[in-house]
Amino acid sequence: MEKQVYIRIQEIDRAKCDYCGECSKFCEYNALFVVRPKDGIKGDVLSFPQLCHGCGGCTIVCPRDAITEQNRGI
Numbered sequence: 406m407e408k409q410v411y412i413r414i415q416e417i418d419r420a421k422c423d424y425c426g427e428c429s430k431f432c433e434y435n436a437l438f439v440v441r442p443k444d445g446i447k448g449d450v451l452s453f454p455q456l457c458h459g460c461g462g463c464t465i466v467c468p469r470d471a472i473t474e475q476n477r478g479i
């Protein structure tokens with residue numbers, strides 16, 4: 406019998422994100438890395454789903470409500 410399993414993927418709404426870094430500071434597993442904007446270089450939030458343990462903390466601590474979690478089947 407086969408059973409579908411999922412991993413959680415963080416999606417960042419870059420229109421809301423101000424690259425404050427709170428999500429990556431919270432994540433114990435280094436599954437998020439925030440590139441702060443500097444000297445004309447755009448900021449970004451890089452996510453590494455293979456490191457995520459699905460605790461949901463980053464979604465809670467984000468002060469701008471910029472993170473949503475999606476299921477991705479594996």
Ligand code: SF4
Nearest residue numbers: 422424425426428467
């Ligand atoms: S906590 Fe939210 S606003 Fe701050 S960098 Fe992460 S996603 Fe962006």
Ligand code: SF4
Nearest residue numbers: 432457458460461463
């Ligand atoms: S859900 Fe938890 S483990 Fe996954 S990226 Fe967010 S804080 Fe890190």
